[in-house]
Amino acid sequence: MMIFFKVIVVFKMEPEYLEKELLIRGTEINYLFICKTKLWYFAKGITMEQESDFVDLGKFLHEKSYFGEEKEVQIGTINIDFIKRKNIIEIHEVKKGKSMEKAHEIQALYYLYYLKRYGIEAKAILNYPKLREIKEIILDGREGEVEGAIKEVEKIKSMPNPPKPKKSKICKKCSYYELCWI
Secondary structure (H helix, E strand, C coil): CHHHHHHHHHHCCCCHHHCCCCCCCCCHHHHCCCCCCHHHHHCCCCHHHHCCHHCCCHHHHHHHHCCCCCCEEEEECCCCCCCCCCCEEEEEEEEECCCCHHHHHHHHHHHHHHHHCCCCCCEEEEEECCCCCEEECCCCCCCHHHHHHHHHHHHHHHCCCCCCCCCCCCHHCCCCCCHHHH
């Protein structure tokens, strides 16, 4: 595991290796597919998650699942739930349920894209412990999809005001609900 991190540090010290440093967090990519207003608030440092019972449940699931794994692996701007080293590196994301599956998938793709820029080939595994399901994600030609999401996140983050919220069935469970609707 240490060698893996040393490789990344060497590349980070050579800025000419990367044409542009990726400064987007995985959560921001995830929020792009959940709610653009939530993404804007989060990107501006307005966080409401500490008040959310749903976020607490997700943290509890994450902590109580997958014993023996090194959790919360920070690599640059991304924070991976845990990593396994097999014949190929597996990055794992633990999720509560599948209702936001598209957001989970693009977040995993972003992590793979990020690592690939450092020359690290990996695959992602979405873990749904409550459902006892997993889903394997590989980048495999989907870089354009990730690059489009990155551009959209950058555009939203540069806006002077938040995008107008759109009512959705998930709004009432969102930790930003009062900020948007009351």
